[in-house]
Every structure is written in structure tokens, then in C-alpha cells.
Amino acid sequence: MNKIGRKTLGLLFLLVGGIFLVQQWSSIGFSDMFGYIWPILFVAIIIEVFYHYRLKEPEEPLRFDKGAIVVLVLALLISGGVQNTQSSGFGTFQGSSIFNWWDEGISVSYEESIDINQHVSEIxxxxxxxxxxxxxxxxxxxxxxxxxxxxxxxxxxxxxxxxKARITESKGDSFLYHVERPKSSWFSFNDHLHVDFVVSIPRDRMVDVDVTNGSVDIVNIDENIIIKTTNGRVSADEISGDALVSNTNGTISLRNISGEVEAVTTNGRVSVNNIYSNATIKTTNGTIDLESIEVNGNWDVATTNGNVTLRIPQDSDVSVEGKTTNGSVSGDLDWIREKDTNFFGKSNEGSAIHNQGTYQISTKGTNGSISVSLLE
Incomplete structure (x- = not known):
């Protein structure tokens, strides 16, 4: 007798394969789509249970494929967790989440003002x-x-x-604003304490932000910024110094960064507009979209699962190297190809020198295409 779970497991494999195919020909990241499969799997397993229940003999028990059920439960949890990040405003799409069916707790308005001494250079x-x-x-x-x-x-x-959880401390040239994580119940799906703050700070100080399970937006800073999040979205705009951004599950959006850029995320899309120095931009599961009105530094751009799209000015002095495993390298440049086209009739590598070729742009991918176009 065919055991319950096998058909739904087969559906899971089809869905994952379909997501990989769609990802090759679109700008949608794997994690963005994977977050939406949990309702399909949930409904499919219920249908499969009813189907087997109606076909079985009256005295015959329902039989489950334990291995398939374990894989399906893990897929449900991972998919629901991904969409929980997205539906909280952290990801690319908005929607309801398997982990976000209710919202507990009481919200209280909060205001606070703290003087920052002139000798403090880091917040x-x-x-x-x-x-x-x-x-x-x-x-x-x-x-x-x-x-x-x-x-x-x-x-x-x-x-x-x-x-009780809030701690503020001035030490040397640094000021720390820290909130300790209170202990929460084992039986609660929500963490005990959440804050939603708009924070104004002196623009001429370096900013270091570490947030777990949340989003960070930062604008109008004249010094360097360091941002680290675990499950959340990060955006930065109008930064005169360097921008160092590290994320685990969430998107990164950067605009108008004058200093050097290092943006790395594990599961999420990276979007960058107008950078004016050296840049390292990497993601594991997600697309990279980079457009700049100037190229004044070397760029290192890489993703494992997702497309890379670069748009640079006509007068850029760049030397471009592009290489991917499953996808194509294309665009407006005069590409030099060392290899013939692949199985799909497309070339998955290429190099080009545009104008003087002063700055180096390296683009790498595994499952996805690379496109470099010139702005009008």
C-alpha cells in the first residue's frame, strides 16, 4: 500500500525544481518564492490523508511514510520561517505567516531623550x-x-x-544603548519584548547596530556605519562614510553610499543604488541588483542562487569579468568569450574592457544569470 506523505513529498520536489527554473529567468530569489509553499504542502498532506482514508479497507490502519513526513515537517517549518521574516516587513514580499497567526502583548508609547557628549565618537x-x-x-x-x-x-x-532590560552606558568615546532579552515561556511562540523606535542621533558619529529578529533603516549619517541583523531587513541611505552590513535572513537595500561598501546576506536579495567607492556585495540565496551613476572603485559581486543585474554609466572605465555555472553572461558590453555556448545556447562566462578599464568588476554566480547594461 502506498503510504501517506509520498505524494506530497513528490509535490515538494516538483515545487523546488520549479522555483529553481523560475529563478533562472527572473529576478525573484529562491527564498522569496520558497516562503510561499507551506500552504500548498499543508493542503496537499490533508488531501492525501483524506484520499487514503477513503480508499482503505474498514479495518485497515492508515500508514504514514515516516521519512517523507519528517522532510515535509522540516519544509513547512523552514518555509513558514522564511515567510515570517517577509511578512514582518523584513523580506521582499508581504503576507501572512504560519508563525504569525496572532499577536500577543500590550503596546505602550515611549519617548526618551539623552544628551550625547562631544567626546563620544561612536554610538x-x-x-x-x-x-x-x-x-x-x-x-x-x-x-x-x-x-x-x-x-x-x-x-x-x-x-x-x-x-529592567534597558541599559545605557558611556565608556570612553563610546555610548551604548542595550536592551537585554528577557526570558520567555517555552510555550510562547513570541519573544517577550519588542520595540518599534524612530531614533534621532548626531549625524557626525559612527553608528554600530546589532539587531536580532528585526529591521534596521538608517539615513543621513556622515560617518561609518556597521549593521548586523539575524532575521530582518536592512536599508541605508545618504551615508558619507563606509557601510558594513551583515545579514542572515533578510534583504539589504543601500542607496547613496560615499565610502566603501561591504554587504553580505545569507538568504535575501541585495539592492544597491549609487555607490562611489570599492564594494563587496554577496548573497547566498537571492538576487543582486546594482545601479550606479558613477563607478569609482572596484566591485566584487557574487551570489549562489539568483541573478546578478548591473547597470553602469556609458562613460565608466571598467574591466568586467563575469562567470556563472547555470545561467548566462550577457549585456551591452563587447564580451570576449573563451568558451562556446552551453547546453541552452547561452554563454556562461565572459570578460570585457569598457573605455580605459580602470576599475575591476568581478561578478560570479552558480544558479543564475549575469547581466551588465549601460545607462543612457
Whole structure:
């Protein structure tokens, strides 16, 4: 007798294969699509149970394929976790999540103002479960406006929990704003404390942000920025210094970065507009889209599963190297090919020198295409 779970497992393999194929010919990342398969699998396994129930003999028990069920449960959890990141505003798409069917806790409005001494040159944020928008200003103050949410029964207790977890410290030339992670119940799917803050800081200070399970938006900073997130979206705009961004599950969006750029994420798309120095941009599961009105540095761009799209000015002085395993290398440049076309009639490698070839652009991929076009 055919055991329950095998047909749905076959459907899972078809879906994953279909996602890989779609990814080859579109700009949608693998993780963006994979986050939407859990409802399909959930419905499919229910249908399969009813189907076997109707076909079996009255005294015959239902039989499950244990291996298939284990794989399906893991796929459901991973897909739901990916979409939980996306539906929280961290990913590319919005939607409902398998882990986000309810929202517990009480939210309380919160305001705070802290004077930042002139000798402080670095501001550090270490906040779990946070949605932060950081804005640089000309004032020597750190000003917070937003909300605090906790799984408490009244607003007073919410504030007690937050004040107990909140730590501010000035040490040497650094200022630290830290929120400790309170212990939460084993039976709760939600973490105990969440913050949603708009933070104004002096624009002429270096900023270091470490957020777990949350998003970070930062604008109008004259110094270097360092941003690290685990499950969340990162965006930065109008940064005069260097930008070092590290992410695990989430997208990265950078605009108008004057200094050097290093943007690395594991599962997520990377979008970059207008950079003016050296850049290293890498992702494992996601597309990379880079457009700049100037090229004034060397670029190292790489992804494992996803397409790479570069758009550069006509007057760029660049030397471009492009190589991918499963995909094509194409665009407006005069490509030099060392190999013939692949099985699909496309070339998966190429090099080109445009104008003087001053700056080096290296683009690499595994499952995806590479395109380099010239802006009008």
C-alpha cells in the first residue's frame, strides 16, 4: 500500500525544481518564492490523508511514510520561517505567516531623550526584537519615539519589563544603548519584548547596530556605519562614510553610499543604488541588483542562487569579468568569450574592457544569470 506523505513529498520536489527554473529567468530569489509553499504542502498532506482514508479497507490502519513526513515537517517549518521574516516587513514580499497567526502583548508609547557628549565618537545599539529607524541630525542628542510591546497584562508592567532590560552606558568615546532579552515561556511562540523606535542621533558619529529578529533603516549619517541583523531587513541611505552590513535572513537595500561598501546576506536579495567607492556585495540565496551613476572603485559581486543585474554609466572605465555555472553572461558590453555556448545556447562566462578599464568588476554566480547594461 502506498503510504501517506509520498505524494506530497513528490509535490515538494516538483515545487523546488520549479522555483529553481523560475529563478533562472527572473529576478525573484529562491527564498522569496520558497516562503510561499507551506500552504500548498499543508493542503496537499490533508488531501492525501483524506484520499487514503477513503480508499482503505474498514479495518485497515492508515500508514504514514515516516521519512517523507519528517522532510515535509522540516519544509513547512523552514518555509513558514522564511515567510515570517517577509511578512514582518523584513523580506521582499508581504503576507501572512504560519508563525504569525496572532499577536500577543500590550503596546505602550515611549519617548526618551539623552544628551550625547562631544567626546563620544561612536554610538552602539544592541537590541533584540526591534524595528529601528535611525536618522542623523545636527543635534547632540539621542531622541527616541516609538512603542514598546510585551506580553504583560497592563501598560505599567510593560514599562517595568522594558526599564529592567534597558541599559545605557558611556565608556570612553563610546555610548551604548542595550536592551537585554528577557526570558520567555517555552510555550510562547513570541519573544517577550519588542520595540518599534524612530531614533534621532548626531549625524557626525559612527553608528554600530546589532539587531536580532528585526529591521534596521538608517539615513543621513556622515560617518561609518556597521549593521548586523539575524532575521530582518536592512536599508541605508545618504551615508558619507563606509557601510558594513551583515545579514542572515533578510534583504539589504543601500542607496547613496560615499565610502566603501561591504554587504553580505545569507538568504535575501541585495539592492544597491549609487555607490562611489570599492564594494563587496554577496548573497547566498537571492538576487543582486546594482545601479550606479558613477563607478569609482572596484566591485566584487557574487551570489549562489539568483541573478546578478548591473547597470553602469556609458562613460565608466571598467574591466568586467563575469562567470556563472547555470545561467548566462550577457549585456551591452563587447564580451570576449573563451568558451562556446552551453547546453541552452547561452554563454556562461565572459570578460570585457569598457573605455580605459580602470576599475575591476568581478561578478560570479552558480544558479543564475549575469547581466551588465549601460545607462543612457
Amino acid at each position: 552602539h545599539f544592541d537590541i533584540p526584537n526591534a524595528k529601528l529607524r535611525i536618522v542623523g541630525t545636527d543635534e547632540d542628542q539621542l531622541v527616541i519615539n516609538g512603542t514598546v510591546r510585551a506580553n504583560e497584562n497592563n501598560e505599567s508592567n510593560v514599562m517595568k519589563v522594558f526599564e
